[in-house]
Amino acid sequence: MRATIFSKSGLLMPVMALLACGAAMAQSPTYKVGRPPTEEELRRGNNIVGSDGKELPPGKGTAKEGTPLYAAKCSFCHGKDGEGMFPNPRLVGGIGTLNTPNPIKTVGSNMPFATTVWDFINRAMPPWPYEKGASPDRSLTPDNVYALTAFLLYKNGIIKETDTMDKNSLVEIKMPNRHGFYPDPPQSAPDKDHSWQPYWDQVKPGADASVK
Amino acid sequence: MNSKKADRRGFLKKSAALAGLAIGAIPFASGKAHASVTPDLIDEGTSASKLGVTPDEPTIEDLAYGGRSSYETIERAHTVGALGGQGLRNLTPLQDSIGVITPSSLHYIVQHDMHIPNLNPHTHTLMIHGLVDRPTIFTLEELKRLPAVSRIHFLECTGNSGVMHYKSYLRDLSVGRKDMALIQAMHGRTSTSEWTGVPLSLLLKEVGVKSEATWLIAQGADVSGRAKSFPVAKAMDDVIVAYGQNGEAIRREQGYPLRLVVPGFQGVNNIKFLRDIKLVDKAYYLQPEISGYTNTKPDGMATWYESQVGPKSLITFPSDPHRLQGPGFYEISGLAWSGRGAITRVEVSTDNAKTWKDAVLQTPVFKKAHTRFRLGWNWDGRETVIMSRCTDEYHEIQPTMTQLAQLWGDSREPKIPASEIMHWWATAPIGMFLNNPILPWRIKSDGSVHDALYITLNPEGGAYPGI
Numbered sequence: 001m002r003a004t005i006f007s008k009s010g011l012l013m014p015v016m017a018l019l020a021c022g023a024a025m026a027q028s029p030t031y032k033v034g035r036p037p038t039e040e041e042l043r044r045g046n047n048i049v050g051s052d053g054k055e056l057p058p059g060k061g062t063a064k065e066g067t068p069l070y071a072a073k074c075s076f077c078h079g080k081d082g083e084g085m086f087p088n089p090r091l092v093g094g095i096g097t098l099n100t101p102n103p104i105k106t107v108g109s110n111m112p113f114a115t116t117v118w119d120f121i122n123r124a125m126p127p128w129p130y131e132k133g134a135s136p137d138r139s140l141t142p143d144n145v146y147a148l149t150a151f152l153l154y155k156n157g158i159i160k161e162t163d164t165m166d167k168n169s170l171v172e173i174k175m176p177n178r179h180g181f182y183p184d185p186p187q188s189a190p191d192k193d194h195s196w197q198p199y200w201d202q203v204k205p206g207a208d209a210s211v212k
Numbered sequence: 213m214n215s216k217k218a219d220r221r222g223f224l225k226k227s228a229a230l231a232g233l234a235i236g237a238i239p240f241a242s243g244k245a246h247a248s249v250t251p252d253l254i255d256e257g258t259s260a261s262k263l264g265v266t267p268d269e270p271t272i273e274d275l276a277y278g279g280r281s282s283y284e285t286i287e288r289a290h291t292v293g294a295l296g297g298q299g300l301r302n303l304t305p306l307q308d309s310i311g312v313i314t315p316s317s318l319h320y321i322v323q324h325d326m327h328i329p330n331l332n333p334h335t336h337t338l339m340i341h342g343l344v345d346r347p348t349i350f351t352l353e354e355l356k357r358l359p360a361v362s363r364i365h366f367l368e369c370t371g372n373s374g375v376m377h378y379k380s381y382l383r384d385l386s387v388g389r390k391d392m393a394l395i396q397a398m399h400g401r402t403s404t405s406e407w408t409g410v411p412l413s414l415l416l417k418e419v420g421v422k423s424e425a426t427w428l429i430a431q432g433a434d435v436s437g438r439a440k441s442f443p444v445a446k447a448m449d450d451v452i453v454a455y456g457q458n459g460e461a462i463r464r465e466q467g468y469p470l471r472l473v474v475p476g477f478q479g480v481n482n483i484k485f486l487r488d489i490k491l492v493d494k495a496y497y498l499q500p501e502i503s504g505y506t507n508t509k510p511d512g513m514a515t516w517y518e519s520q521v522g523p524k525s526l527i528t529f530p531s532d533p534h535r536l537q538g539p540g541f542y543e544i545s546g547l548a549w550s551g552r553g554a555i556t557r558v559e560v561s562t563d564n565a566k567t568w569k570d571a572v573l574q575t576p577v578f579k580k581a582h583t584r585f586r587l588g589w590n591w592d593g594r595e596t597v598i599m600s601r602c603t604d605e606y607h608e609i610q611p612t613m614t615q616l617a618q619l620w621g622d623s624r625e626p627k628i629p630a631s632e633i634m635h636w637w638a639t640a641p642i643g644m645f646l647n648n649p650i651l652p653w654r655i656k657s658d659g660s661v662h663d664a665l666y667i668t669l670n671p672e673g674g675a676y677p678g679i
Contacts, residue, residue, distance in 0.1 A: 029346065029418055030417075030418060031357075031358055031418060033350060033354040033357060033358065033418075034348035034349055034350045034351075034354055034418070034419075035348065035349055036346070036347060036348065036349070037339050037341060037347050037348070037349045041339060041349065042339075042341060042347065045339050045341055045431075045488045045490060046341075046490070047437075048429055048431065048439060048490065048496060048498070049496075050492065050494065050496040050497070051494070051496070051497050052494075087292070089503070098508055098512035098513075098514075099510065099511050099512030100512075103508055103512070105503060105508075110502065110503065111502060111503075112497065112502065113497050115497075116497050116498065116499050116502055117499070119498065119499065120498070120499035123436065123437045123439075124436035124437065124499075127325070127326070127435070127436060135435070136435055136436070180512065180513055180514055181502075181506065181513070181514050181515070181516045182513060182514075182515060182516075183515075185494060185495060186495045186516055186517035187443070187517060188426045188427060188443040188444075188445065188495070189426075189443065189445050190443075190445055190446070190449070193552075193606065194449055194552075195520065195552055195606070196446065196476075196477070196519050196520040196551075197520040197522065197551070197552055197608070198515065198518040198520065198646075199619050200520075200522040200523060200552070200608040200611075200648075201606070201607075201608055202619060203608065203609050203610070203611040203615055203619070204609075204615070205609050207611070207612045207614070207615050208565060208612070209561070209565040209599060209601065209612045209650045209652070210564045210565040210566070210597070211564065211565075211597055211652050211654075211664045211665060211668060212668065
């Protein structure tokens with residue numbers, strides 16, 4: 001009898017799995033437009049790095065190597081020691097200030113993942129020059145980006161000046177603010193009625209809206 | 213009358229060739245001169261009247277795309293804003309708005325790059341890849357062949373109405389700036405257009421989304437590769453890959469030739485110059501999503517990916533900068549919207565929140581779009597405070613500033629004393645997030661209209677947002 005039940009459910013499972021797959025499986029193309037991308041196009045589109053670092057390229061760098069790079073490419077806007085220069089953000093310090101009336105958000109105090117820093121420097125920095133028609137300077141190599149990321153982590157007291165950052169060690173870094181955000185992981189499905197609202201339904205009616 | 217027949221084709225050709233020259237220039241639109249007459253049509257002592265066009269009329273050239281009367285000069289106001297000099301911000305002049313559609317030329321711009329790319333529509337493509345069955349590149353022409361939708365939706369920058377813009381406005385005033393109204397400075401980062409394009413859900417079904425793909429990253433072709441991630445569940449709901457704005461191609465500064473429209477979500481999701489969508493299995497924690505678009509609470513913890521704009525309304529007339537001409541009848545007019553759906557009610561108070569009356573809503577009311585409300589009012593000439601409060605179809609109500617600050621501050625320990633919460637909200641650099649408080653205007657007996665909210669917050673100190 002047990003065998004029968006098992007074989008029944010044994011049959012059921014693959015069938016259900018098939019059905020579930022069918023629902024998740026896409027229909028074949030309906031409109032027959034578009035073309036597959038080339039390897040090069042896919043490679044370019046895969047340049048955004050997530051927290052598990054899958055997309056990090058080969059390369060490495062230390063804070064020591066990053067120091068002259070920072071001076072040449074970054075201090076212009078972010079200050080000699082990463083202290084920031086309005087309107088360009090401060091990069092160093094502020095750890096422990098987030099729960100004070102004057103929270104200072106920097107790479108060290110606010111970033112939950114070191115990979116985010118790597119990704120941003122790689123794709124968006126430096127953004128100067130701004131002269132008409134000039135393209136921003138995107139000449140940083142992956143090694144450069146590892147070195148600059150290491151430099152910022154070192155200045156924020158998270159790694160040593162000689163620690164090597166590469167696609168494996170970068171992912172291992174535990175940032176001070178790793179658990180500073182909620183809900184973690186972020187909401188990926190709506191609440192009822194297609195709602196993604198954070199808390200607007202908590203507003204009680206009839207509040208006094210008068211001003212002095 | 214001319215003896216010489218004006219050869220229209222020749223005239224147009226020559227005019228085009230001489231475009232930019234000041235010969236016989238005739239003012240049009242905002243006083244800018246256009247080349248309008250060619251040298252062979254001007255004899256000594258004659259003017260453009262040879263063509264039957266008097267000097268203050270538009271030329272044939274001008275009429276090709278049309279323009280405003282020279283008496284209509286309202287424009288977006290450019291600012292660097294409180295976030296600093298990085299990027300462009302051009303603010304919609306809500307004080308002059310009528311109806312619900314923002315003219316395309318006045319749609320707000322918030323851009324974190326200093327450059328606006330000039331993308332070629334004939335070569336621009338959109339690649340959808342990652343956790344999909346069939347990675348695909350679509351040309352713009354192919355996208356335009358697919359079934360389209362047209363929807364009226366608002367866009368609103370996350371930081372709109374944030375206290376930091378008040379600091380910025382005061383700074384602008386202190387250097388003698390006169391071209392930006394307070395309502396524009398504080399609230400001008402929102403506009404509504406009719407967007408036309410392909411539903412993203414159609415494209416995602418076409419490429420086949422794998423079941424483990426729960427997030428996607430959309431990236432633009434602007435200089436810094438501006439990107440934003442949001443859940444696939446939202447993409448499958450009502451997101452549009454748009455190429456049309458108000459009946460024509462998206463304006464260049466609005467992301468030509470392709471942008472995302474993510475209805476009801478904070479503005480940063482509406483990626484301009486869209487070129488890439490990658491399906492992934494988790495949020496990717498991009499730098500802006502951590503530094504700019506998080507909401508740090510008093511206990512140091514921060515919420516993130518809070519995307520949906522709340523119910524919000526404001527009176528656009530009378531507002532700061534208007535001045536009423538004396539006691540009498542005025543129609544109070546304003547806009548209301550909600551990121552969750554349709555506005556169902558707008559109440560207006562003309563006596564500093566003692567009593568409220570229902571305003572009339574302009575119909576049809578569109579979901580996740582600016583809705584115009586109107587209320588007739590006889591002003592008795594005495595100083596008063598007016599304000600509006602909206603409710604959406606899910607019974608969500610626009611909060612007061614105190615309620616908004618409490619929502620932000622009270623949710624976690626340590627609890628901020630009520631007496632301090634407004635100061636904390638006003639001074640902390642994170643007091644800039646999805647701000648939808650009731651927005652009061654004070655009307656003085658001389659008819660001048662003034663902000664009545666931000667002036668009470670008296671923000672001092674506090675750093676600007678860093679990373």
